[in-house]
Amino acid sequence: MQNNLKSAKPHYAALDGLRGIAAIAVVIFHCYEILTPDLTKNPIAHGYLAVDFFFCLSGFVVAYAYDKRIKTLGVKQFLINRLIRLQPLVVLGTVLGLLGFLFDPFLTASPVREFGWGKIILATVCSLLLLPSPILGRYENVFPLNAPAWSLSMEYFINLFYAFVLIHLSKKMLLLFLVLATAFIITVAYLHGSIVGGWSASSYGDGYARVLFSFLAGLTVYRFNLILKNRINFLLYGLLLSGVFLFPHFENDWFTEIAFVILLFPLIISGGAGTQVSERLRKICIFLGDISYPLYMVHYWMIWILGNYAATNPGQQKLYIFSIGILISSILLAWISLKYFDEPVRKWLKMKMKSNKS
Known part of the structure; x- marks a missing residue:
């Protein structure tokens, strides 16, 4: 969910790999929501925290890609760039x-007979525009046609907030915002006993707490240059991140989740950005990041069928x-989507933008 890093700048291959591990964890978690609906018995019980890791990584990478050039690039072009990067796969x-x-x-029943074409078309349009529309049942999902899109609506929100507010903050003001965001996410976690919210109509507001803190944390890691140079093998970072997702779920374990999100995820990004990856692992990491x-x-869509x-x-x-078939098919479909849809569409849109300017 981030810009490709410019070839002229260092490429954080380890972060690509960690992003890929988190994405695979999300698919497995969603399968287990069907296989083992009880989170206390789910072997990847905290897989949903991958979203918070994505947000934190997004804060770091967006700052890395745009902090030093958004003033010359312009807010409009920044937003167009983000739209080109994210929207094709939303569609x-x-x-x-x-x-x-x-x-x-x-x-067991026809969706058209149950909901009618009016609601289905409205939900489709809202999904394309990333506007919440919990109108097709499906456990109150605000994006009933593609449930994970809720986090993309948060990504768009935080990109707008970055372009109009965060880019202008001094380091002191950034820390103040981070403190306020920390209080926000702790409050949400305490009140609800978890930070799993954001995806449903009743918890959609929780998503703002999740994206605000984690994006600001990633932004802070970059702006304060909190990159920890180290020689720790990428695989250890991968195991540490996987350990978070595999950590058992207990009722009202909000404090544990907060510790992972507030302390561990920024630390993993700091260390991952500061480690070197062997050439063999580098290729794997880049592949994982790409898909x-x-x-x-x-x-x-396959989870609903499951x-x-x-x-x-x-x-x-x-x-x-x-x-298992869904996991394998998802990875294959992701690669096909990348190579035969996402990359060609983004390339065409960029060329279209250049031709319009000339």
């Missing part, structure tokens, strides 16, 4: 979600086989 995710919704083989955003945006398949009571073994 693809919506289209896949719509097709999955209409042609799910395990649905991370497509993977995040194109997998969820859920409806589970309702037919096929047995746990078949559900696990189905889930």
Whole structure:
């Protein structure tokens, strides 16, 4: 969910790899929401914290890519660049979600008969525009056709906030904003016993607490140059991040989640940005980074199908086989989406922008 780093500047391959690990964790977590709905029994119980890691990484990378050039680039061009980077997969995710919704083989009732074309079209338009529209049931998802899009609506919000406010902050003011955002996310976590919110109509406001703190934390790591030079192997960072996602869930364990998000994620980004990656691992990391955003945006239509398949009571073994198929298919679809849709569309849009200027 970040800009590709310019070739003239250092490329943080370890951060690419960590972003890919987080995206895979999200897919596995979503499968386990069907396989083991009880979070206290879910083996990847904190997989949803991958979103907070994405937000923190986004703060670091956006600052890295734009802090020193947004004044000459201009706010308008910055926002256009972000739109080109993010929107093609928003569109693809919506289209896949719509097709999955209409042609799910395990649905017991026709979506058109149940909701009508009016609501379906409205939900589709809102999904394309990243406007919340919890109008198709589906457990109050604010983006019922592509549930993960809620975090993209937060990404767009924080990019606007960055362009109009955060870019102008002094270091002292940035720390003040970070303190306020810390108080905000701690309050949300304490009141709700967790920071899993943002995806549903009743918890959508929690998403602002998550994105504000984590983006500001990543921004702080960059602006204060808190990059920890080290020789720790990338695999250890990957294991540490995976350990967060695999950490058991307990009722009202908000304090643990806050510790992960406030302390550990910025530290992982600081260390990951400061470590070197071997050439073999570098290629793997870049691949993982490349497919991370497509993977995040194109997998969820299959999760709805998995859920409806589970309702037919096929047995746990078949559900696990189905889930493994979803994970493999999601990674393959992410790569295909990247190479044959996302990259060509972004290239065309950039060329179109250049031709309009000339």
